[in-house]
Amino acid sequence: MNIGIIGLGLIGGSLGLDLRSLGADSAENATPEGYRKPGRVLGVSRRQSTCDRAVALGAVDEADADLSLMAQADLIFICTPLSAIAPTVEQLVDHLKPNAILTDVGSVKTPVVRTLSPLWPNFVGGHPMAGTAESGIEAAQFHLFAGRPYVVTPTETTPPAAVREVVAIAESLEAKVYSCPPEAHDRAVAWISHLPVMVSAGLIASVAGETDPEVLDLAHKLASSGFRDTSRVGGGNPELGVMMAKYNREAVVRSLHTYRQTLDEIADAVVREDWGELERYLTDTQKARSQFNL
Amino acid sequence: MNIGIIGLGLIGGSLGLDLRSLGADSAENATPEGYRKPGRVLGVSRRQSTCDRAVALGAVDEADADLSLMAQADLIFICTPLSAIAPTVEQLVDHLKPNAILTDVGSVKTPVVRTLSPLWPNFVGGHPMAGTAESGIEAAQFHLFAGRPYVVTPTETTPPAAVREVVAIAESLEAKVYSCPPEAHDRAVAWISHLPVMVSAGLIASVAGETDPEVLDLAHKLASSGFRDTSRVGGGNPELGVMMAKYNREAVVRSLHTYRQTLDEIADAVVREDWGELERYLTDTQKARSQFNL
Numbered sequence: 001m002n003i004g005i006i007g008l009g010l011i012g013g014s015l016g017l018d019l020r021s022l023g024a025d026s027a028e029n030a031t032p033e034g035y036r037k038p039g040r041v042l043g044v045s046r047r048q049s050t051c052d053r054a055v056a057l058g059a060v061d062e063a064d065a066d067l068s069l070m071a072q073a074d075l076i077f078i079c080t081p082l083s084a085i086a087p088t089v090e091q092l093v094d095h096l097k098p099n100a101i102l103t104d105v106g107s108v109k110t111p112v113v114r115t116l117s118p119l120w121p122n123f124v125g126g127h128p129m130a131g132t133a134e135s136g137i138e139a140a141q142f143h144l145f146a147g148r149p150y151v152v153t154p155t156e157t158t159p160p161a162a163v164r165e166v167v168a169i170a171e172s173l174e175a176k177v178y179s180c181p182p183e184a185h186d187r188a189v190a191w192i193s194h195l196p197v198m199v200s201a202g203l204i205a206s207v208a209g210e211t212d213p214e215v216l217d218l219a220h221k222l223a224s225s226g227f228r229d230t231s232r233v234g235g236g237n238p239e240l241g242v243m244m245a246k247y248n249r250e251a252v253v254r255s256l257h258t259y260r261q262t263l264d265e266i267a268d269a270v271v272r273e274d275w276g277e278l279e280r281y282l283t284d285t286q287k288a289r290s291q292f293n294l
Numbered sequence: 295m296n297i298g299i300i301g302l303g304l305i306g307g308s309l310g311l312d313l314r315s316l317g318a319d320s321a322e323n324a325t326p327e328g329y330r331k332p333g334r335v336l337g338v339s340r341r342q343s344t345c346d347r348a349v350a351l352g353a354v355d356e357a358d359a360d361l362s363l364m365a366q367a368d369l370i371f372i373c374t375p376l377s378a379i380a381p382t383v384e385q386l387v388d389h390l391k392p393n394a395i396l397t398d399v400g401s402v403k404t405p406v407v408r409t410l411s412p413l414w415p416n417f418v419g420g421h422p423m424a425g426t427a428e429s430g431i432e433a434a435q436f437h438l439f440a441g442r443p444y445v446v447t448p449t450e451t452t453p454p455a456a457v458r459e460v461v462a463i464a465e466s467l468e469a470k471v472y473s474c475p476p477e478a479h480d481r482a483v484a485w486i487s488h489l490p491v492m493v494s495a496g497l498i499a500s501v502a503g504e505t506d507p508e509v510l511d512l513a514h515k516l517a518s519s520g521f522r523d524t525s526r527v528g529g530g531n532p533e534l535g536v537m538m539a540k541y542n543r544e545a546v547v548r549s550l551h552t553y554r555q556t557l558d559e560i561a562d563a564v565v566r567e568d569w570g571e572l573e574r575y576l577t578d579t580q581k582a583r584s585q586f587n588l
Contacts, residue, residue, distance in 0.1 A: 188512035208582035218482035235583030238576035282532035289529030
């Protein structure tokens, strides 16, 4: 089976490194689930320089700026930014083998699945939740997905055989594979990934708005691990934050609404000096946090 | 000069370790600022077992459960929890040398300074901003304060000589010493330490309140570094969180009020799909975060 990768950045490049290292296609290599290890790994990037670099780094066997290379691929990962997924697939479908399986790695699933399923029925939404602070082909690394969640989001119309193929590959990367509807994925990542960005950005903006220069200067100097951790994701890539809110708007708005009500309850306890209530709240959050796989 | 330490936990014990290691009192050891290295380090803890342990660990030369030991001390650090500072000093003043200098290490300064200054005019509010996840005398360590902020909060009535002594000791610990009014300290720590706890607790409570069990289960499984960091301080010691809100209530309420307005602006941009506005916000927060000493 030949694997295609469109978009040779951190995720696409890291997928290529692992998939190439899994070895050549052969009947002997077939797993009980029927997953055959990849034949060739073929990459597409808009920039020829990225194609050349991906080959040099060993992330792909061959790369080209033209989507027609994907005519040789049996399973294709779309690893472009969210906004480029649909336009890419619109051009891609004319080149594909009739039985080719498409999957993507976008961090929001409902709009992607809704748009791509009619374009190519043999599509499986996917989200490998692995990243680093770096991006681009130079940041690609082996075993990026090992031990990390990899969510697949089939719908009622997704062909089960296509889901099995994508799951088998995700498992071969040693990822922890979860399957759920696109909407459940998006609500979960709104809570644990997108809401934290907004909450954290709000914290930075509030402090930065302090009008007393002595207090602001002290805040700058005294900030320590608590502020550092709570503000980290709010000080991240602005384009990424906008992308989350734009593509997962419904779930983000819903989570912000709930968050605001919750914060009001905490603030009310402080205003009313109801320390018993505040302590119950903080005891509950201490306990609730231990439920997360952190 | 003999140093007294009341409360032999992480902070008191670590102060003792460093101050004992600075060597014996002698004219030769005097710094240009007039700070004479300590003579003996004397400790007080309510529990005799803690006293014994502090001596065994080398944190103090001598320790006792009775405050009368402080009659030998020239400069005394009150290292009890915030709620015990005033009651401790009320009992302590009967034992003190007339010229003894008192200082504390409480994380909120306005109420402490307001209460203690009338009890003992030779008092200097202080806040060494060093801590670990551990507490208690067993967690005491050398160089805990090196490179960390140490805020002193004199008022118009604080004797300058007493401030100089406390600053000289803080500098001998290799801390970064800052001086400001108690109110400025409290507003700054509300921003960078107390508000983050409330913001972070609100995040945990919001997610934990998700009523769809599939979404909640996914959130638990998919949570990663973003949620881990943003939720860390909200999952911390509940008593500490209550203490912050209780003793720094005015500044915490003010910061929560500003935070809520700021978050509403972010939420409004998402609701209105004003992605340009959201991107400006996130670009500003990315830039603003770089101003902090993190």
